[in-house]
Amino acid sequence: MRTVIIGGVAGGMSAATRLRRLDETMDIVILEKGPYVSFANCGLPYYVSGEISERDDLLVQTPEKLKARFNLDVRPFSEAVAIDASNKTVSVSHVDATYELTYDKLILSPGAKPFIPPFEGIDEADSVFTLRNVPDVDKIMTNIDNQKPKKAVVIGAGFIGLEMAENLVHRGIEVTIVEMAPHVLPTVDSEMASFITNELVANGLNVLTEKSVVSFKNQGKTLILNTGESIETDLVILSVGVRPENELAQSAGIKLGMRGGILVDASYETSVKDIYAVGDAIIVTNQITNEDTMIALASPANRQGRQVADVIAGMKRTNRGSIGTAIVRVFNQTIASTGLTERQLEKLGYDFQVVHVDGKNHAGYYPNASMIFLKLLFNPKTGEIYGAQAVGADGVDKRIDILATAIKGKLTVEDLPELELTYVPPFGSAKDVVNMAGYAALNIIENITQxxxxxxxxxxxxxxxxxxxxxxxxxxxxxxxxxxxxxxxxxxxxxxxxxxxxxxxxxxxxxxxxxxxxxxxxxxxxxxxxxxxxxxxxxxxxxxxxx
Incomplete structure (x- = not known):
C-alpha cells in the first residue's frame, strides 16, 4: 500500500512519521515543492535578529535523516501539479520533468500562503518580502546584510507582523507598523491589545492603526496611505494574513468551503474518496460554537497529521475541532489568547459576561514578581468558559494553557477556584490569577456583585x-x-x-x-x-x- 503526502511540514510530516510507526511495510512518499521539509517556520523571525543564531537550527529534519530513521521517501523540489482521482495518480513536477505517481491513499497538507494585496506599484518594488518559509527568510537576510536598511515598514500587526517588527528593531532598524484594524493584534480584544501597543511605542516603534497602504512609489521606497500620508522606507514586510493553498484540491474536484478552505469530514477525508487533508488549508469545527472556522496554527496541524495517520491505519479517530490558542512575545510583554473574543461573542449574539483580574506571575513578596492581567469571557447562566486573554511579562503561557485545557475539558468558571495549581514562591501564588478569575466570575453569576x-x-x-x-x-x-x-x-x-x-x-x-x-x-x-x-x-x- 502506498500513501502519498503532499506537503512536508507540520501536518504532513506528523502524518508520515506516525504512519511509519504504525505500519513498517507501507510505502510512504512525501512531496515537497520547496527545498526543505520539517523546518521550524515559527522560529523564522528570531533568526532575523540573531536570537536563533544558526540557520541549520531551523531545519528540524532532512530527507536523509528521515530516510534513515523512518524509511520515508522524501522528495524535495517536487511539486504536485495535478491529481487524477479516478486513476489515483499525482502528476509531479521535478527539475523540469513531470512524472506520474500512483497512490492508494493521498494526504493533502499544502498549508497556507501569504496574502499579497494588489497594491498599486508593488510589482516594481524591490524590497518587499513575506515570511512563510526558509527561502523567504534567506531573501530577507540577504537584503538586510547587503542593503543595510535603516527603516522598515511592517504592514499588518498580527502575530508574524509583530514578531518581525521586534526582531527588525533588534537589528537596529527603525520600524513603522501599519495596521488597517482599530488596534494591533486584531485577534484579541482592543483593551488587551492596548498593553502591546504601549510596549511597542515604549521600544521606539511608530504604530499606525486604522490606516492602510494603497500604493507603492519610488520602487517601494515610498508608501502612500489611504489618508494621503506617505512613509519613506528601505524595507517592507507584508504580513496581512494567509490564504489556503487550495489550487490543487480545487482542480481535483474537491469541495471547498469558507475562504476557500478544504472541506473534510470528521476523519479528515475530503469529498473525494481516499483523499484526506490536514493543516492550515482545511476547515475545522470551532469546538465552542460548532461552526466552521479556519485556524492556521502549528499545534492543531501536528495533531491532525497524527490523527489522519491513525485513520488510514484503521484506527478510530475523530477530528474534534479546535479553539484557537495562540501566544506572541513582544519585547518584554507576552500576550496569549484562547477561545472566543468579546467581539466574536457580540457578533454571534451570545449572552456573556466579562471579568478582568490582575495577579502576579509568582508570589508578590518573592523577587522579580510581575503583573499578569487576565480577561475571562463566560456564560453568566451556565458558567461555560467562552474564552480568555492574558498579558504580562512572565507566566502568561501557563495561565492561558490552563484555561485552554479547561475549555477543552468543558470545565466551567465554578471549577476554576477548584484547580489545584502548584505553589511555591518562585513559581506561583497561593491564589493564582486563574483561581481569582473563577472567584470573580462566580460573584457575578451568584449576583454577589454587579x-x-x-x-x-x-x-x-x-x-x-x-x-x-x-x-x-x-x-x-x-x-x-x-x-x-x-x-x-x-x-x-x-x-x-x-x-x-x-x-x-x-x-x-x-x-x-x-x-x-x-x-x-x-x-x-x-x-x-x-x-x-x-x-x-x-x-x-x-x-x-x-x-
Missing part, C-alpha cells in the same frame, strides 16, 4: 451615576479617570454619608479588587452599586498613548 465595563462608563455618566475611586489619596493624585471623586477604602465606613443613596454608585480602584470590597460594603447598606471591571489599570493602558 460590574460594568469601561466602555459602558460614558453611558452611565449621562444617567447621573456617582463615581467613586477608593484608591489612596497618593494613588489618586498620580492619575484618575475623569469624573471620579476620591474616597479611600480604609475611610469609606466613616465617610459613607457623603455618598448619595438616590444615585447609582460606580466604584473604581487600581484593578477592581479594592472596589469590589467597597461594593460589598456599600451593598449591605442598601446602596445601588456596581464595580468598574479593570478599573484604573485598564483605563491607563487604553489611554496611555492617546494624543
Amino acid at each position: 460590574t460594568i465595563q469601561l466602555h459602558e462608563l460614558e453611558d452611565v455618566k449621562k444617567t447621573g451615576a456617582y463615581l467613586v475611586d477608593v484608591r489612596t489619596k497618593k494613588e489618586f493624585a498620580k492619575g484618575s479617570i475623569p469624573g471620579f471623586i476620591n474616597l479611600p477604602l480604609n475611610e469609606l465606613r466613616e465617610k459613607m454619608n457623603e455618598i448619595p443613596k438616590d444615585k447609582e454608585i460606580i466604584l473604581s480602584c487600581h484593578s477592581g479588587q479594592r472596589s469590589y470590597i467597597a461594593s460589598r460594603m456599600l451593598a449591605q447598606y442598601d446602596y445601588n452599586v456596581k464595580n468598574l471591571d479593570g478599573s484604573y489599570l485598564l483605563y491607563q493602558a487604553i489611554n496611555e498613548n492617546k494624543k
